[in-house]
Amino acid sequence: MADIKDAGAAEAPKKKKKNLLLLVGLPVVLLGGGGGAAFYGMQAGWFSAAAHAEEKDEPHLVPKSDEKRASMKEGGEGGHGGEEGGEAPGHGGKPTPKGEGGDKYASSYYPMEKEFTSNLQDSVHFVQVGIAVSTPYDERVLENIKTHEIAIRSAVLMALGETTEDEVFTAEGKRHIQDRLAKAINGVLKEKEGFGGVSNVYFTNFIVQ
Structure with a gap:
């Protein structure tokens, strides 16, 4: 046991x-x-x-490398400017030198069709400008701008109405106007779509009378 x-x-x-x-x-x-x-x-x-x-399905930044690959695909396999190694030929058939610096992301541009005219603050003069916007994001930002162009034009005119004579006659002042317009456009896009995306506003025409 x-x-x-x-x-x-x-x-x-x-x-x-x-x-x-x-x-x-x-x-x-x-x-x-x-x-x-x-x-x-x-x-x-x-x-x-x-x-x-x-x-959070928002527009995404487009690296320059992606833009180049897309351009090569559109131009056909092998492309018209690409050689083996990915360098495009420059003058005399020599490869274009690779630069340093520059923007990391590709820029897409959209010129607004009609010009903008506004009186200057406390002045008998008025300003007439043509503008284009740029974005480092994908095509959805430009599509949003086209969709809400009427609201954007209204916001741009209101922002231009805050312009003074001192601003229109100096380079620094014009940069202030550019920043103000970019802020106004992004404000509309954020209100309508929840996302801005415009990085810069450029003048394609600038007249003071």
Whole structure:
């Protein structure tokens, strides 16, 4: 009888050890399969991050490299200006030197069709300007500008109405006007679409009378 009891007592720790190994090994098996990937992804916040990205569907910045690749595709495979290595030929068939600096992202431009005319503050003069806008974001920003062009024109005219004589006759003053117009346009886009995206406003015409 004593021998039977001793054998039973010896088997009990072995059973506990086996159960412990099963519990430890279960997460390892799960991690090796799809269930483990899902479990790990939940812990790492993958799914919440993906859901957040889907909810926040905003225009994205367009790197210059993406713009060049798109241009090469439009020009056909091999392109008309591209050689092996990705450098376009310059004058005399020599590769164009790679410059340093410059903007990291590509710029898209949109010229407003009609010019803007506004009286100057506390002055008998008025200003007439043509403008174009630029954005480093994808085509959705320009599409938004076209969609809301009437509201944008109204905002631009109101911003121009704040212009003084001192601003129109100096380069620094004209830069202030550019900043004010960009802010006005972005204000309309944010109100209508929840996203601005206009980085600069450029003058295509500037007359003071």
